[in-house]
Amino acid sequence: MIRLHDVWKEYPRSGMALSGVTFEVKKGEFVFLTGPSGSGKSTILKFLYMDDKPTKGKVWVNGVSSETARGREISKLRRRIGIVFQDFRLLEDRTAEANVRFALEVTGAPKTSIRAKVSRVLTQVGLASKATSYPRELSGGEQQRVAIARALINDPFVLIADEPTGNLDERATRGVFQLLRDVNAAGTAIVMATHDLDLVRRSPYRTIELNHGRLVFDSSDASHQRPPPGMEGVEVPDDQLPEGRVSS
């Protein structure tokens, strides 16, 4: 479904952002992408929704190749991908319902189906009662739920989340994360970049760790399994994998 093969990215000013990254994400999988700031997490996510292209190597997303994808094909792909950001990216002058509806309207969805779909996703994220609220009237957690509802409106095969809990308090983080788990349980793959190591440790999902643009750990790949910095020489019981392998 998603495949990165020997992907490199070099920016003219800031230099090498990714060096030879290879991994796959299977249908319905939940994957954490972790690593310190500047390790290349966001660059990989941009590759997934084709907002940027590798300098070398290839990225395939649902059959679309980074080498050949152009305007309309990328637009069509994005309609099958949900994207969520740390800063929510909601339109402040539109209600929650209008923000979600916007994603359908601008992609030319049939008018007759819009109302029902919007109502369904707002119920799914637990915000049916706040459909007419503006973003400023909602808490951070609620705003992120609206953003998730917008991301889910087109029934995506994967939801890409870039630090979705980065701006939220612990309680809201738990709520949003539970929502993402529910979405995943319903069959949508999730690729989530995060700094929240507690969240990663507490979850049974696959973890990919990046450092200085290199993939240094992948919990699903035996060849990449190694203790994180500071954990060398410490015995880690098999049943605790993938916990405790994320560098801070």
Added chain:
Amino acid sequence: MLAAREALTASRRAPLLSVLSVVTIAFSLFAFGLFGLAAINIKRALEQVEERVEVRGFIAQGTDIESVAAAIKDIGEFPEVARVNFVNEEQALVRARTEMGEFADVFESGVLPASIEVNLRSGMRTPDNVKSVAERMRTYRFIDDVRYGEEWVEKLYRLRNIATVAGIALGLAFAAVAVIIIGATIRMAVLARAEEISIMRLVGATDMFIRLPFLVDGLVKGTIGGLLALLFIWLAHRTVNEYFLRTVFFDRELIFLGILGGAVIGVMGSLVSVGRHLRGI
């Protein structure tokens, strides 16, 4: 349909910016249009002066009327010539007395010679053409002298050339300034909606779909700006007519072209601004 609605919604959300855009477009086109109107009036005035360029051949006394008639027919067939008139001695005297006003009495009957007056076709009144016609008229044995105000014709021709070059250069400069100002105004409108554009892209709207509301917006603002500019120019024209001098206004074709120009600038400005923005994100 959605594009029109989005354009309208955007204008409603930021009414001040929309008004500013329309006014900026209107004033830019007003400056350009006012210059255009001045250029048209100057051109017209010069044409009127040019129409008075004539070559006059004075006929020797005692020339028989048949020879003069043959010469008039001959001269009338020169390709540069629009009209040939014969002015007899009495007509010359009447005309001179009318032109001299209070000094009318200085002329006595029989003092002024008869003449052939030649007017040239529009576009053929260059100093070379005028001189060439005069030379050919001189070849008639009974024509004593030929006058055409050599210096005056050359000055007029030079003035017309300068006015044409200056008009084109200033017109282009005005048009360029108008396009730059309008482009910057539209770019401001695009930047004000940058967040919206980035979300549209993320959820899979095509570039054309993103551009469309801006094109509609540019079209509407450009047309309204063009109409407003036309109104301002008309008011300026009326004021000048009332207090200073009689001028002409744009004809129907130019009015239509002006409004169309506003609309085209609006659409092109939007197209360029959104295109640049889409490439930049």
